Amino acid sequence: MKYLADKNGYYDSFGGAFIPEMLQEQIIELQNHYQKIIKSSEFQKSFKNILKNYVGRPTPLFFSKKYSDKYGGKIYLKREDLNHTGSHKINNTVGQSLLAKILGKKKIIAETGAGQHGVATATTCALMNLECMIFIGEKDMERQSSNVLRMKALGAKVIPVLSGDKTLKDAVNEAIRFWINHSECYYLIGSTIGPHPYPQMVADFQSIISEEIKKQLEEKEGCKFPNYIVACIGGGSNAAGSFYHFLDHDFVNLIAVEAAGLGVHTKKTAASIHCGTKGVLHGSMTFLLQNKDGQVLPTYSISAGLDYPGIGPMHANLFLKKRVNFLHATDEEALQAGYExxxxxxxxxxxxxxxxxAALKKIPSKMNDVIIVNLSGRGDKDINVYNKFFNKYSKYEQTT
Structure with missing residues (x-):
């Protein structure tokens, strides 16, 4: 597959492993062993068994007649929200937790923003009898409090991060600092970010999404290939999984939707492709929000999981190669789409x-076009935010 990483972890000019010397041993261990381990028949048997009998895969591909009637085309929702724990994140945590056990690791550390990766990590650690420590920004602890309670109930030690903007970027920073000083741990990264081999490894584990889409679409439409696949994107794990098996088929339009926050023309945004420049973030060369001196800029999004100043190197390359069309949605547009x-x-x-x-309004679809939107997670964690919007929107509806 031409859009995946080469043996050194580069997607053309993006990727690599820009790491401090104190992490060399851990990263080299992964680089030397992960491919052999995850391709083994024993690993794949365990991985697929857990995905089927514990996670609940395959997830449904749901045809939405109401959306189709409203926007045109045939619109399907890939229901990753119906996975155990409520998001796509568990596909990756199952894979990496199995890998960690084979490598002899007994303690897992992870970062989380929206809390879904934290919950998924805590869940698989409980399943596999691994010690678990989750770093989460103090701001995200407040807006994702229900997921914090779930992590604690599952036995994870939750570490509030008080530095920086107290969001996802800062949680990653603290997790890496801890890992430097505790080499016996395994760092379970949740997105297609970080030093090689993490971006490719996470994409590999999430590729089950597009693998299932091809089979399900053939059953429903008699063809494996849709006209459009749409996914939200921050670091890029659910987008990587949704796009993976369609990357080499250029006739499939791939659309990634960034979090514009209050708008890409404001300083309150998290749209790394639309507003960022090339640089190194958390161990890889990519696009990120930074000033002229290379200092990472603050981000803003109503969505904690997309409130991150960079994008995975795989996606940076897909943007530069014009394989993926990057759109953006503001907080208000996302709330309206969720409400709908x-x-x-x-x-x-x-x-x-x-x-x-929110991108459905922006796709120039034709009557028979097949459009798949990856519904990466469920919104229980965001219900307080939705409730505020409902109240505001209901008042607006009553006056119009």
């Missing part, structure tokens, strides 16, 4: 997923 799905189909999407739904 709730009322039309009785599905509460995560605010992250709502950004992808």
């Amino acid at each position: 799905l709730i009322r039309l189909e009785g599905i509460i999407p995560a605010l992250e997923s709502a950004h992808a739904l």
